[in-house]
Amino acid sequence: MSRDLALEIWCAVALGLVSCVVLARVTGGRYATLRRVLHLLTATRPRTAAAFLGWMWVGWHLFAR
Numbered sequence: 001m002s003r004d005l006a007l008e009i010w011c012a013v014a015l016g017l018v019s020c021v022v023l024a025r026v027t028g029g030r031y032a033t034l035r036r037v038l039h040l041l042t043a044t045r046p047r048t049a050a051a052f053l054g055w056m057w058v059g060w061h062l063f064a065r
Helices: 003-026 034-041 045-062
Strands: none
16 A cells, blocks of 8 residues: 555544544534543443454554554
8 A cells, every 4th residue: 555545544534533523512412422432432341452452453454564
């Protein structure tokens, strides 16, 4: 994968994340905020472990290559 394509993908991911945060704020609670989603992902130890392992997998496959 070329460097330019990788940067375009990361910019699209960042834009999507910002869009979701803005949408959550503008709608007044109809959609979950990023803070709420992260809280739900890490509410219990098994969920925290799964989130951690998932982040490790993403990091290995996207950043380590």
